Amino acid sequence: MLTVTGVSRSFGGVYAVRDVSLTIADGEVCGIIGPNGAGKSTLFNLITGHLAADHGQISFLGQRVDRLAPHRRARLGMSIVFQAARVFRGMTVRENVMVGLHGRTRAGFVSAALRLPRHRRDEREIAAEADTALERVGLAEWADRPADRLPIGQQRALQLARALCARPRLLLLDEPASGLRGQERERLAALVEELRAGGLTILLIEHDVAFVTRLADRVVVLDLGQVIADGPPAEVRADPLVLAAYLGQAT
């Protein structure tokens, strides 16, 4: 589904990502971990198109995408949940999901603003689609509540619902567990497991090694911009190179 080949990116002459290659197969959950400054965010942004690579190739669904802008990659089926994503205040949970869907309808923003008949029909379809996504992430009963009152764990689920509405082929999660603890983290993990069981292909970067190794089929470990391990979670956790990279770092 995704192939990264020999990708590098430097800042001011220092490599943040150096000659990284990895592949993600259809239906796989791939986790990218690594100590602070390892290059995780840089690699994530190279894949989504928010950063341009200096060298290397990225292919998605058999097509070169490394020169495409983020929205073009999104149209091909990449959907991102950003770590810092916020909910829209003053809107309900359902409306928050509907905002993401408006751009996709034939009617679009113009007739939405003018409230044309076509808009009213599309609006009902959009609301139904939003409800389906909310159901999928366990937020159905919160649909009519103000989104900014949701606890942070549910706000993250809401962002997932928004991303799912784009019907992604590949879901990219940027530190989904950050700021979550205990039960919230458990709920999110269960949700990702459900999405995986549904056959969705997922790439996640995370600080929380335990969270990743629990969810991922495969874990790629970066250190100083390079891949130092790539394999099943149990294998990677026991790898001496990985243990050495994490030595002295809080994981």
Ligand SMILES: Nc1ncnc2c1ncn2[C@@H]1O[C@H](COP(=O)(O)OP(=O)(O)OP(=O)(O)O)[C@@H](O)[C@H]1O
């Ligand atoms: N825009 C930038 N300008 C200059 N240097 C950068 C930039 N982005 C990243 N770097 C450097 O590249 C290296 C990798 O950073 P990156 O943020 O990708 O690592 P990370 O693994 O995501 O780190 P963390 O776990 O701390 O978020 C670091 O040395 C960082 O200082």
